Amino acid sequence: MLHLQGETLGYGGHVVLPDVDFALHPGERVVLLGRSGSGKSTLLNAVHARLAAQGRRDLALVPQEHGLVPQLSVFHNVYMGRLDRHRAAYNLVNLVWPLAAERRQVEDALRAVGLAGMGRRPLGALSGGQKQRTALARAVHRGGAVLIGDEPVSAVDERHAAELVAMLGQRFRTMVLALHDVALARLIATRIVGIRKGRLVIDKPASRVGKDEIDALYRL
Numbered sequence: 533m534l535h536l537q538g539e540t541l542g543y544g545g546h547v548v549l550p551d552v553d554f555a556l557h558p559g560e561r562v563v564l565l566g567r568s569g570s571g572k573s574t575l576l577n578a579v580h581a582r583l584a585a586q587g588r589r590d591l592a593l594v595p596q597e598h599g600l601v602p603q604l605s606v607f608h609n610v611y612m613g614r615l616d617r618h619r620a621a622y623n624l625v626n627l628v629w630p631l632a633a634e635r636r637q638v639e640d641a642l643r644a645v646g647l648a649g650m651g652r653r654p655l656g657a658l659s660g661g662q663k664q665r666t667a668l669a670r671a672v673h674r675g676g677a678v679l680i681g682d683e684p685v686s687a688v689d690e691r692h693a694a695e696l697v698a699m700l701g702q703r704f705r706t707m708v709l710a711l712h713d714v715a716l717a718r719l720i721a722t723r724i725v726g727i728r729k730g731r732l733v734i735d736k737p738a739s740r741v742g743k744d745e746i747d748a749l750y751r752l
């Protein structure tokens with residue numbers, strides 16, 4: 533589905549990950565691990581950009597900063613997951629007066645993330661965890677084959693994080709997630725990619741990744 537080969541990833545002249553080899557296959561649940569600043573978001577963004585450039589539209593994204601609009605309601609933020617599926621006039625109608633069918637579909641996504649009945653709330657009135665759930669609901673509402681998520685459950689407690697990631701795994705056949713919770717990574721990943729000092733030092737099936745290898749990723 534995707535193969536980055538010998539690519540240099542970074543920002544302008546600032547190289548973060550030189551000479552990256554990374555392939556993604558349908559059905560994989562890849563978890564990226566590494567210290568803060570190691571380049572997880574950089575790799576995720578490159579994967580998302582490349583899949584989008586291939587013309588894929590069956591792709592949902594949960595960015596690290598959520599990408600929500602604080603001035604709008606929860607409904608509208610979730611509705612935006614499918615903005616590109618409709619004509620501008622239809623979107624405008626729903627912005628002003630949400631249609632019943634759209635309200636129902638958004639409510640389904642909200643229920644999946646534990647925010648049932650909260651569609652009318654202004655986003656600004658939500659807690660950090662609820663905002664993150666709203667970003668997840670937007671991805672669920674969008675749907676598709678592939679989910680790219682940058683710390684998508686960092687703001688919810690451990691037990692709910694595991695439930696939410698399991699729910700995402702049921703809805704998206706292929707996932708690439710950056711996570712800081714190693715136990716959760718082990719629970720969900722079919723493959724673990726570990727980044728350290730600009731290199732992908734681990735890239736193998738999760739069952740074959742040892743504790744020592746993971747500990748070494750986080751050493752100073």
Ligand SMILES: Nc1ncnc2c1ncn2[C@@H]1O[C@H](COP(=O)(O)OP(=O)(O)OP(=O)(O)O)[C@@H](O)[C@H]1O
Pocket residue numbers: 543546548566567568569570571572573574575596710
């Ligand atoms: N927009 C940007 N412009 C320039 N440099 C950036 C930009 N975004 C990130 N960087 C730098 O690239 C490096 C990798 O950052 P990245 O966000 O990919 O790390 P990360 O592993 O996702 O970190 P975290 O776990 O803290 O989110 C860091 O040194 C960071 O300062």
